[in-house]
Amino acid sequence: MNDSMRRAGAILLVIFGGTGLWWAGSGAPASASANDAMVATIAAAREYAAASDPRLKGASRFEEGGWIYLHLEGDPGAIGFQHGYLLAPEIEDGFAAVSAGMMHSTERDWEFFRKAAREMLWPKIDAEYQQELQGIVEGLRARTGSKLDVDDIVAFNAFEELPDYYVPWLNKQLGTANAPILKSPGNCSAFVAAGSWTKDGQIVMAHNNWTSYRNGERWRIVFDIAPKNGYRMLMDGFPGVIASDDDFGINSDGLMVTETTITQFEGWDPKGKAEFVRARKALQYAGSIDEYTGIMLDGNNGGYANDWLLGDRKTGEIAQLELGLKAYKLWRTKDGVLSGSNWARDSKVLKEDAPQFDPNNKESSPNARRARWDELLKENKGKIDVKLAEQMLGDHADTAQKKEEANERTLCGHVDGSPRGVKEWDWQPYYPGGAVQGKATDAAMTKEMRIMARMGHPCGGDFLAKPFLAAHPEYAWEEPYLRDMKAGPWTEFRSGQAAKE
Numbered sequence: 262m263n264d265s266m267r268r269a270g271a272i273l274l275v276i277f278g279g280t281g282l283w284w285a286g287s288g289a290p291a292s293a294s295a296n297d298a299m300v301a302t303i304a305a306a307r308e309y310a311a312a313s314d315p316r317l318k319g320a321s322r323f324e325e326g327g328w329i330y331l332h333l334e335g336d337p338g339a340i341g342f343q344h345g346y347l348l349a350p351e352i353e354d355g356f357a358a359v360s361a362g363m364m365h366s367t368e369r370d371w372e373f374f375r376k377a378a379r380e381m382l383w384p385k386i387d388a389e390y391q392q393e394l395q396g397i398v399e400g401l402r403a404r405t406g407s408k409l410d411v412d413d414i415v416a417f418n419a420f421e422e423l424p425d426y427y428v429p430w431l432n433k434q435l436g437t438a439n440a441p442i443l444k445s446p447g448n449c450s451a452f453v454a455a456g457s458w459t460k461d462g463q464i465v466m467a468h469n470n471w472t473s474y475r476n477g478e479r480w481r482i483v484f485d486i487a488p489k490n491g492y493r494m495l496m497d498g499f500p501g502v503i504a505s506d507d508d509f510g511i512n513s514d515g516l517m518v519t520e521t522t523i524t525q526f527e528g529w530d531p532k533g534k535a536e537f538v539r540a541r542k543a544l545q546y547a548g549s550i551d552e553y554t555g556i557m558l559d560g561n562n563g564g565y566a567n568d569w570l571l572g573d574r575k576t577g578e579i580a581q582l583e584l585g586l587k588a589y590k591l592w593r594t595k596d597g598v599l600s601g602s603n604w605a606r607d608s609k610v611l612k613e614d615a616p617q618f619d620p621n622n623k624e625s626s627p628n629a630r631r632a633r634w635d636e637l638l639k640e641n642k643g644k645i646d647v648k649l650a651e652q653m654l655g656d657h658a659d660t661a662q663k664k665e666e667a668n669e670r671t672l673c674g675h676v677d678g679s680p681r682g683v684k685e686w687d688w689q690p691y692y693p694g695g696a697v698q699g700k701a702t703d704a705a706m707t708k709e710m711r712i713m714a715r716m717g718h719p720c721g722g723d724f725l726a727k728p729f730l731a732a733h734p735e736y737a738w739e740e741p742y743l744r745d746m747k748a749g750p751w752t753e754f755r756s757g758q759a760a761k762e
């Protein structure tokens with residue numbers, strides 16, 4: 262017997278002191294080798310011991326409509342532990358898919374990202390979120406014996422900002438020869454409306470998340486978080502990531518938040534604070550549009566630069582925060598509609614932060630969708646409600662071709678059907694990406710902490726991996742990670758929800 266086996270044996274004795282009956286019922290197969298049995302026993306013992314960890318108190322998980330609903334509560338370490346423990350299989354799976362994508366696009370190894378996380382990001386993360394990230398690692402280890410450590414989890418949390426903002430900036434600084442082409446992502450179609458635009462005069466907000474189907478099919482968590490400090494939050498999210506990250510969330514002080522990403526954004530400040538930290542902090546602590554703006558600006562690192570669409574149900578005011586690095590602008594109104602489809606609108610932000618973006622090319626995905634939002638929202642002025650918003654998120658009108666066709670220019674994106682791809686994001690023809698899920702809410706629902714969410718294409722269409730890969734062998738590298746993405750029904754989620762009987 263080696264040392265670690267002896268230690269494990271000692272732990273088992275302690276754990277199984279009064280639990281012989283429990284173990285008798287769960288048995289490993291009698292034919293398994295002694296070693297396999299020992300490994301299985303240790304894993305079962307670890308999981309059993311962890312399940313009674315006091316940090317899990319109050320946390321819960323259930324599945325509905327293709328989503329995994331997760332309730333987390335308590336201090337930061339407990340919230341992290343619950344997250345890591347209850348989503349352990351999904352985090353391991355999501356980490357594998359995301360890290361493979363990060364390494365593939367940047368041609369950097371994983372150690373590069375770990376180092377960036379440790380040396381550049383970690384020192385500027387608030388203590389509260391350091392504890393939560395550390396908690397995720399502890400929860401993961403308690404459940405599965407995961408080998409992931411805090412550097413892995415921090416790099417993974419920064420998956421929207423390290424590959425497409427930091428790496429191109431770094432390559433430029435270093436004059437890296439033959440550096441891969443990296444373009445900031447263009448995620449999402451969204452709007453927020455208020456006043457004479459909506460049916461009840463109150464705020465309506467909707468968003469669909471555009472990303473690779475590889476990642477998007479995993480973007481299926483509804484987080485209900487009751488933190489010790491700050492406001493309660495209800496948001497969609499990715500397993501293992503502490504911010505919503507495609508960004509759709511509401512808080513118990515009435516703030517409503519979503520965004521679309523600024524296409525062809527360039528810039529990074531290595532001294533800044535990670536975007537995923539600022540975004541999470543802003544949803545947790547902002548009770549007004551001004552407070553939200555203040556938190557996002559504090560330590561702005563330029564990562565994952567977005568046009569934030571905000572609503573404050575207490576005042577009925579909506580706002581758009583176009584958050585560049587060198588420039589930013591805030592628009593606000595109590596009677597209007599603000600839409601997003603990955604285009605910057607402020608001339609200074611365009612000039613200084615997204616100089617390559619052409620706002621006049623009507624054929625590009627951001628501009629064609631911008632035209633469609635204008636059309637669709639105007640047509641429905643005074644009638645907009647959550648039901649209508651759900652339909653809009655599944656819209657397939659292509660304004661460039663003036664016809665119905667699900668492609669890269671439609672509000673519900675299907676880039677896998679486009680021979681053009683989206684060159685502004687370096688998405689090649691038939692790239693397996695597009696709108697992967699949708700969410701909507703309004704002021705009345707926000708007051709009760711409720712949202713509607715649909716997993717998969719908001720139009721209800723399915724993506725099937727096998728025929729796609731057969732037709733497009735150029736995406737064969739995704740094969741280990743790319744899965745079917747089948748649409749679920751529009752489903753309501755609310756804070757404090759329990760699984761249906």
Ligand SMILES: [Zn+2]
Nearest residue numbers: 667673718720
């Ligand atoms: Zn669609």
